Amino acid sequence: MLLVQGITKRFGQKIAVKDVSFEVRPGEIFALIGPNGSGKTTMVKLIAGLLHPTSGDIQIFGRSVTKDPVATKSVVGYIPDEPAVWAAMTGEEFLHFTGALYGVPERERLMRIRKLLTTFRLAGLEQEYFEDYSRGNKQKFAILAALLHKPKLLLIDEPIVGLDPTSAEIAKREFSAFAKRGGAVLLVTHTLPVAEEIAARIGILKEGTLVAIGTMGELRRRARLGPKAPLDAVYRKLAER
Amino acid sequence: MIFGTILRYHLFRTGRYFARHSFARLFTAAMFMLVFFGVGYAVYRFFLNGFMFMSLDTYLREALFLYSSELFLFIVTALVFVSSIISSLLGLFRAERDQWIVASPRFGIVPLYVSARAFASSAWPFFIIALPALFAIRNSFGLSGAGMALSIAAIALLVAFAVLCAVIFLMIVSYALAAIEWILRAPFVRLGWIIAIGSLALVVGGAWVSVRLSSTDVVELFRARTENAAFAGTEAIREKFAVFPSHLAAGVLAAYEAGDPAGAVVPFLRLLCSVLAAGVLLYILSRWYLPVWQKLQEGRFHAEPAVLRDVSDPVRFPRYFTGQTGALFEKEWLTLVRTPRNALWLGFMLLLWMVQAGLNAYIRHSLVKYRVNLEEAVHILEALQVVVAVYFMSAFILRFVFPAFSIERKTAWIVASAPLDLARVYRAKFMFYAIVFLLIGGGVAAMNIAVLDLPLAEAALFFSLIFVAIAFLTALGLAIGALFPNFETDDPEILSTSMPGLGLTVLCLAYGALGAGLLYEVLGGASLVPLAEFLAASLLGICVFAGFPPRSLQRMEFGVDN
Numbered sequence: 185m186l187l188v189q190g191i192t193k194r195f196g197q198k199i200a201v202k203d204v205s206f207e208v209r210p211g212e213i214f215a216l217i218g219p220n221g222s223g224k225t226t227m228v229k230l231i232a233g234l235l236h237p238t239s240g241d242i243q244i245f246g247r248s249v250t251k252d253p254v255a256t257k258s259v260v261g262y263i264p265d266e267p268a269v270w271a272a273m274t275g276e277e278f279l280h281f282t283g284a285l286y287g288v289p290e291r292e293r294l295m296r297i298r299k300l301l302t303t304f305r306l307a308g309l310e311q312e313y314f315e316d317y318s319r320g321n322k323q324k325f326a327i328l329a330a331l332l333h334k335p336k337l338l339l340i341d342e343p344i345v346g347l348d349p350t351s352a353e354i355a356k357r358e359f360s361a362f363a364k365r366g367g368a369v370l371l372v373t374h375t376l377p378v379a380e381e382i383a384a385r386i387g388i389l390k391e392g393t394l395v396a397i398g399t400m401g402e403l404r405r406r407a408r409l410g411p412k413a414p415l416d417a418v419y420r421k422l423a424e425r
Numbered sequence: 426m427i428f429g430t431i432l433r434y435h436l437f438r439t440g441r442y443f444a445r446h447s448f449a450r451l452f453t454a455a456m457f458m459l460v461f462f463g464v465g466y467a468v469y470r471f472f473l474n475g476f477m478f479m480s481l482d483t484y485l486r487e488a489l490f491l492y493s494s495e496l497f498l499f500i501v502t503a504l505v506f507v508s509s510i511i512s513s514l515l516g517l518f519r520a521e522r523d524q525w526i527v528a529s530p531r532f533g534i535v536p537l538y539v540s541a542r543a544f545a546s547s548a549w550p551f552f553i554i555a556l557p558a559l560f561a562i563r564n565s566f567g568l569s570g571a572g573m574a575l576s577i578a579a580i581a582l583l584v585a586f587a588v589l590c591a592v593i594f595l596m597i598v599s600y601a602l603a604a605i606e607w608i609l610r611a612p613f614v615r616l617g618w619i620i621a622i623g624s625l626a627l628v629v630g631g632a633w634v635s636v637r638l639s640s641t642d643v644v645e646l647f648r649a650r651t652e653n654a655a656f657a658g659t660e661a662i663r664e665k666f667a668v669f670p671s672h673l674a675a676g677v678l679a680a681y682e683a684g685d686p687a688g689a690v691v692p693f694l695r696l697l698c699s700v701l702a703a704g705v706l707l708y709i710l711s712r713w714y715l716p717v718w719q720k721l722q723e724g725r726f727h728a729e730p731a732v733l734r735d736v737s738d739p740v741r742f743p744r745y746f747t748g749q750t751g752a753l754f755e756k757e758w759l760t761l762v763r764t765p766r767n768a769l770w771l772g773f774m775l776l777l778w779m780v781q782a783g784l785n786a787y788i789r790h791s792l793v794k795y796r797v798n799l800e801e802a803v804h805i806l807e808a809l810q811v812v813v814a815v816y817f818m819s820a821f822i823l824r825f826v827f828p829a830f831s832i833e834r835k836t837a838w839i840v841a842s843a844p845l846d847l848a849r850v851y852r853a854k855f856m857f858y859a860i861v862f863l864l865i866g867g868g869v870a871a872m873n874i875a876v877l878d879l880p881l882a883e884a885a886l887f888f889s890l891i892f893v894a895i896a897f898l899t900a901l902g903l904a905i906g907a908l909f910p911n912f913e914t915d916d917p918e919i920l921s922t923s924m925p926g927l928g929l930t931v932l933c934l935a936y937g938a939l940g941a942g943l944l945y946e947v948l949g950g951a952s953l954v955p956l957a958e959f960l961a962a963s964l965l966g967i968c969v970f971a972g973f974p975p976r977s978l979q980r981m982e983f984g985v986d987n
Contacts, residue, residue: 229983257842258844285840
């Protein structure tokens with residue numbers, strides 16, 4: 185579903201991402217972890233089409249993100265790490281706005297918005313202005329906007345930051361359910377327990393390079409740790425050596 | 426001490442600005458200074474010609490000088506007061522970046538800090554208008570060095586007084602709103618009604634001021650009590666302006682012009698005392714700043730629990746159009762009208778434009794009354810209106826259209842990650858702003874046509890030129906903004922002073938001057954061909970700039986630095 189092939193991204197002299205390749209399959213949650221400044225957010229932005237790769241290619245359903253951006257973006261839902269939205273818009277208007285951009289018919293949009301608001305316990309808050317929402321509620325509206333058009337690939341940058349424990353549980357449950365329905369999820373996070381809990385495979389980025397990739401078991405073996413070693417131990421061994 | 430920290434911070438920011446990409450930024454700064462001094466020099470020449478003309482008329486010399494000083498300083502005071510209201514409104518209670526000061530034990534310094542910022546941002550009219558005017562007075566009326574220094578100090582004090590009054594006014598209104606919170610909670614009270622009553626009071630006040638200043642015939646003003654005297658009297662003028670604080674600064678100037686330096690001391694000291702009194706009042710009000718700030722953070726003065734709405738009556742969006750373009754259109758509209766800073770700025774500029782257009786009625790009335798060559802004068806006014814329209818449109822375009830892509834720095838992820846071509850976003854922005862500005866510009870042009878009582882053919886020509894100019898400048902502003910996006914800041918006022926912004930300003934003003942010149946020639950009986958070519962070239966420019974977005978738009982990267 186998502187195929188990243190030899191992606192490099194430079195900002196002037198600085199190399200943010202260097203020759204990174206990986207794949208995310210349908211029904212799979214793939215987590216990308218790594219220290220601050222390792223290129224995780226840049227990688228997600230490259231896939232979402234917010235940045236252009238210096239070299240390499242990204243394909244979604246066999247279509248290139250750079251050559252056919254409209255088609256590839258229509259099947260992707262993107263949740264940024266800082267979900268800034270126009271302060272003068274209400275949550276409901278924002279959801280309708282993004283739904284309209286993705287071509288969701290109004291009737292269908294209304295039903296889906298109602299359902300998603302209820303699921304994420306936002307019903308009753310949707311007519312407040314965005315500037316009045318808490319950090320967590322802004323994040324939740326961004327998640328709703330990403331799910332609204334029923335994407336096939338979810339790109340999530342720090343999904344749990346700012347969410348209260350109950351909302352974090354709901355979000356994790358929804359992401360897992362999304363994957364079970366055949367969707368693919370790319371999760372970028374610092375919250376290692378979340379990655380360990382819901383991701384089928386994990387990639388570790390360090391200084392823009394993918395230093396390790398595999399299931400928890402494969403990563404443990406590579407780090408030469410026992411079968412019950414937690415991800416943070418594996419991470420320390422692989423990313424900080 | 427806290428002011429020292431803030432000052433160091435701004436100095437550090439300025440230093441860092443020039444440290445990175447130093448050549449490009451030095452070039453930008455140099456161009457800025459060039460435009461700044463260029464405009465200042467043009468203002469100086471304009472005032473010099475006017476003052477020279479005045480100084481030659483021994484009968485009217487003193488009265489005319491006093492009247493123009495009074496009127497000029499009154500306008501400057503009003504402009505500074507209103508712009509300080511707009512800039513301080515959000516700075517006092519809604520500036521997120523000042524929260525660290527509010528969280529500190531020195532929270533009471535915020536109103537003073539906001540006043541200092543408003544004073545600094547009001548400095549440009551001082552340097553670009555007041556200072557050249559003073560030099561022109563010096564070279565036409567022979568203002569002495571001491572007179573020049575005291576006049577500069579008086580104008581600076583006047584600006585400080587206007588800024589302090591604006592901040593005090595805002596604080597008193599905010600404190601009053603916070604104090605009557607229980608009334609606002611009452612079900613029959615609507616904040617909209619309070620705002621409407623306040624706005625009505627402002628309109629009534631504005632009307633009173635305009636009647637006081639402009640309803641009197643200028644000729645009668647000078648002749649009223651002095652028909653047999655060797656010099657025109659100044660009593661009527663002094664009486665008319667005595668209620669305004671600008672009268673004190675004008676008194677300083679007038680005393681030096683009349684060769685009576687001692688007469689400048691009293692008004693200057695009165696002005697100084699007014700500023701000190703306003704400062705003391707601000708200090709006293711600052712003691713209650715924190716509790717009011719806390720209360721106003723709640724948005725509508727009280728928190729309320731979420732209410733489950735009837736789902737059978739959902740919001741429709743987009744409300745007026747359909748599809749992607751409709752959604753983009755409505756988003757632009759909402760962010761324009763629901764952002765107080767945008768709406769206030771637009772309203773203020775529109776008010777100024779309306780006042781300027783309204784003044785034409787007064788000028789035309791005087792021309793008819795004193796049997797001046799009406800046709801020639803109306804032609805000059807028509808051409809001037811084109812320049813004025815382009816000036817206001819340039820201001821609107823620089824504020825809204827030029828930074829339309831750059832200000833999306835943080836929110837760009839929404840549109841940039843959606844399945845739509847950025848060319849569509851570009852065209853939607855053009856269509857939106859072109860329609861809004863054509864409605865505004867068309868309305869004011871129609872008002873001008875009615876006021877100047879233009880014949881049908883002239884009216885059609887005038888209207889066509891204004892319409893084409895608005896569409897062309899909107900397309901040009903958007904194209905330059907898209908070609909040179911700047912994601913380092915989302916402040917449109919900073920973005921408009923960037924190198925491309927300054928370039929756009931120069932292009933707009935040159936375009937307006939050329940269009941006005943060609944119209945004036947045609948009205949004077951010259952061939953229509955050059956103006957027709959100008960209009961045709963503008964239409965072609967609209968098609969090119971609006972129809973073919975810059976290729977770099979497709980390669981635009983969002984969220985590089987967030």
